[in-house]
Amino acid sequence: MDILCVCGHGIGTSVLLKVNVESVASDLDMDVNVTTADIGAAKGTADASDLVMTSPQLAPQLDGVTTPIETVNNFMDTDEIKAILEKYDD
């Protein structure tokens, strides 16, 4: 599945999240393609992904995006990320 990690500038927070999502997906044996974007670009590209992951502060700015959006409180908590990915693991 295609996962889009979104943060303010698409360079810091979202890259850390991408690294951890890839690591957790690998543990779960899930086949994922993780990309990153800043909040502005994400509005245009999110619909092409299967899942959007971002922080609770930024999620409201993705109003109108039809792809499911999951928020992450602790980007360093692999258990929190795992719980999200498991919902989409089929």
Place this chain on the structure above:
Amino acid sequence: MANNDATSDIDGFLPDSSFLLDVPAKDWKDAIRLAGKGLVASGFTTDAYTDEMIATVEKMGPYIVIAPGMALAHSRPSDAVLHTGLSWVRLSTPVEFGSKANDPVGLVIGLAGHDENEHIKVMSAVAGALSKPEKVKELATAATADEIREILNR
């Protein structure tokens, strides 16, 4: 092989001059200023980038506080970014950033980057360490820049 690459990257991206350990900050802006100071001292950014990092939080909120006690201060790639690199600021007393889930913040990592690909290996090492509670504890008490790099390289 990959490990060796990451090792050299961390040494280059986190030189001694980018560390400020156990320093006081009076508020979140002050904490980000310290992260900017480390980036400027290492030749990674100009002072303008420090202002941009503060403006990012003013504009978008404290989303840079990405885990309990930890903020990743950064802004967008611009002329103020001279080289890709990090700074590592450990506060003597944690400060509030206004993050409901993750305040107060004791570790501020400053990030200067041209694009997401350039620093992904270093970010992988940082993410790998900060997602392990035992390493987070070690990082919180490590006495020197050398010790912190060693923990990240492990």
